[in-house]
Amino acid sequence: MALRPALLIAGFAALLGCGVLTAPPAARAACAGCHTEHFREQGTCTGCHRGNPTSTRANLAHAGLLSRGAAAWGMPGAAAVAEGDRLRDRLGCRRCHVTGGRGNAYAISLDRVAWRRSQAQLRDAILSPATFMPDFSLTPRQADALIAVLLRDGERDGRESRYLVRFRDGRSNRPNGFAVQCGPCHRALTPEGALGTSASGPNLTGLLSGHYPDPDGRAWDEARLASWLRNPRGERPTSAMRPVTLNSAEWHDVLSALGPPPSR
Template sequence: MAVRFPLLITLAVLLLPYQAVQAGGASCLTCHPVHYRALGSCVSCHAGDPRSDRLRIAHHDLVPGRFAWFAVPGAATTERGRDLMERFACRRCHSSAGKGNRLAADLDRLPAGVTAQAIFQALDKPALLMPQFYFDDRQKTELVNAVLAGAREAAGKGGARKGESPQVVHFEEGAGGRENIFEKRCGACHRALTRDGGGLGRGGIGPNLSGLLSEFYPKTAPGRSRWSVAALEKWLENPRKSREQTQMRPVVLRPGELDTLVALLADAKQPRRIPGPAGLSLPVSRR
């Protein structure tokens, strides 16, 4: 009996971290009150490490409460974030909840390596060629919850879409590749992310044209309809005929240039090639 007693104590100590996780995070509950117990353990909403009572370890990659509404079904914060995502057409470049274009990062995969706070900060300081939406802190919080909810939804459907492969961005010597129809005719006022040409344009006067001909671009064509090749052609010929107060002037295209422009703006399945310093290449996950 004297031998078995120390053995039982040893087993209890070894099993304690496992029991803490199974119980929903015993170390969490020493400081925080129980809430939303029906949704699962603490880590199912907030992540962190419940096996330790050391604050820095237990709070590693913690999802703060304001970003954890994504785990609460029907939460108003998440629903407002989803509305913002639709209103500002985030899917024109990104994929969320398994839907969207693949011109920029797949938001369904971000939570695997990026904290909620980092997503919040990315909305505050957009990446190159990402439109500046000027969201306030509340809107950014709502969008983060929508992103996390979309990632959870996509994971429930099996995660990444079938046939999705890593995307590689190649840099080529010289600026010859920049001499394309978009740069010549549109780039002074507009910007766009494209599969074949990468990020194009330098202007901020006109709207960002990323994903223009896709189903995820805002319905801003004349008549508040979706942009099509025919609508784009009519618009370029005489913008003020379709929208009297527009500041845009007609764009005179040579034979064949419209087809080239459409091919560049369309959701082509080609690897992206961006001009840059010789000998450099940057692998970017096609997310």
């Protein structure tokens, strides 16, 4: 931040102190004692950045701070928000999470947790993801853009977050066909729980649910999946996946594993 405007603001503050000018209380937030003001017509420092506007000590004032792209969560035209929207669609966050009111409730609802976490916690969850969340190899800047969108769409008074999925009881003694045939290379959150042991192939959660990303504009359905399994290179000549043959019980397991979660 430039030094000179900050000094100007300090000068103004001195004028205010003498009662020469009056200003709304928000303009006297301690934040402005150390920082140049910006976006003044669009809100208060803490309206966008959170933090504690009454403290003149940086570490206290910065409690719960939102910085960089994440601070744009309430600015509809901002570049970070547009990028966050793009990334959320392209990476298919909704195959596992509800966000912006839509998605498969296989993992925690991002609408419920966004405002309950610090920016550092959200960044960490996105950049060093849990085992059954894909590692998208994002930059911190991209993570902040996603965070802006999660905050924009989050329930600000979100109640205690909880899972919405009620996993089915695996009553059968037969091993699950997805776990056996796909699990050595793929992971997925499924109605039977988390299946698969390796990330050498993509995480297939919600492949047939309508929320799986389809970069070439072709959604996955049963027919496409069947033909893919017969011959992946028929569709993608350089595919590293080899054909897989399933018996009918296994095919049934695969279809039920890759659909949407059971509704409540």
